[in-house]
Amino acid sequence: LWWAMLFPSVWKWQMLLRVHGLKYRFWLLHKWYVIAAFFNQFLPSMIGGDGYRIYQTLGNGKHRACAVLPVFVERATGLSALLIMGTIGAGLDYAASGSELSFWSLIIGVGWATGMTVAGVCWFAGGFNKVAELKYCPSPVRSLVLYADDYNRQFMKVIWAMALSFWFHAMRIMIFWLLVRGLGYEVTFSQIAVVAAATMVIGMLPISLGGWGLVDGAFIVLMEMYDVPKEAGLTAQLMSRVTVAWVAIWGGVWLAVDRGHPEGGAVIEPSPNEATPGTDPETARVAAPTPAR
Numbered sequence: 001l002w003w004a005m006l007f008p009s010v011w012k013w014q015m016l017l018r019v020h021g022l023k024y025r026f027w028l029l030h031k032w033y034v035i036a037a038f039f040n041q042f043l044p045s046m047i048g049g050d051g052y053r054i055y056q057t058l059g060n061g062k063h064r065a066c067a068v069l070p071v072f073v074e075r076a077t078g079l080s081a082l083l084i085m086g087t088i089g090a091g092l093d094y095a096a097s098g099s100e101l102s103f104w105s106l107i108i109g110v111g112w113a114t115g116m117t118v119a120g121v122c123w124f125a126g127g128f129n130k131v132a133e134l135k136y137c138p139s140p141v142r143s144l145v146l147y148a149d150d151y152n153r154q155f156m157k158v159i160w161a162m163a164l165s166f167w168f169h170a171m172r173i174m175i176f177w178l179l180v181r182g183l184g185y186e187v188t189f190s191q192i193a194v195v196a197a198a199t200m201v202i203g204m205l206p207i208s209l210g211g212w213g214l215v216d217g218a219f220i221v222l223m224e225m226y227d228v229p230k231e232a233g234l235t236a237q238l239m240s241r242v243t244v245a246w247v248a249i250w251g252g253v254w255l256a257v258d259r260g261h262p263e264g265g266a267v268i269e270p271s272p273n274e275a276t277p278g279t280d281p282e283t284a285r286v287a288a289p290t291p292a293r
Helices: 002-019 026-040 050-057 065-097 100-124 127-132 139-148 155-182 189-203 214-224 230-258
Strands: none
Touching: 002 026, 002 065, 002 155, 002 230, 026 050, 026 230, 050 065, 065 100, 065 139, 065 155, 065 189, 100 127, 100 189, 127 139, 155 189, 155 230, 189 214, 214 230
């Protein structure tokens, strides 16, 4: 199942880079994604490797905001998809079992959805653009807001990114469900969705390296609230770690072998709506490569 998760994730990143007119080779992004998975194991939070992916695309020949925004939108759509699944799962489980964990997860999920809806309305109404027009708005913030408007013009790619996120997290939930069921405990897909959403949010807190200990403990405690013993929760979580470990090891080996080799850059293409800033609208050009470190 991890193969069914890895390649769509790389494709999603590639697609979001294309929103800004940046065309990177799939296998180059795949390589950087796997190496980032290696860094995820040792940097604060479960998403520390995102910094590596941003670093590798900073020299895109257009703007640094175009390296930051695709990774941010990728994470935002992924988290949104998982929280939607967790909220639906909480509602279904609460209706079926009256679980207190599902009840509070449903309340939190609805509150989050309300906040995201308000933020979305402000975005489409141009509220964030007004922030960029403020006299004392910091230059990096202004650049991020202005380049974020690319997603308004190509909103269908954001929809595709959300669809890929639903696929990714459905596979992730399926892995946990199979592991717990394989240990002989009756849990529903809805209950695993609730626990997966909660542990993902907890794992993003930068208070542990790679989420080690923090995510594992949260998973054990939450699964126990669904009548899965601590021992079984620990076993399922460790087995899940093993299924991810091969990607991290692969990334570490790739980093060691390719260290110091120059990489290809991005092909900058004019967007469908406007010419790419700083480039000839009639031609695309290859950006200067970012050396691997």
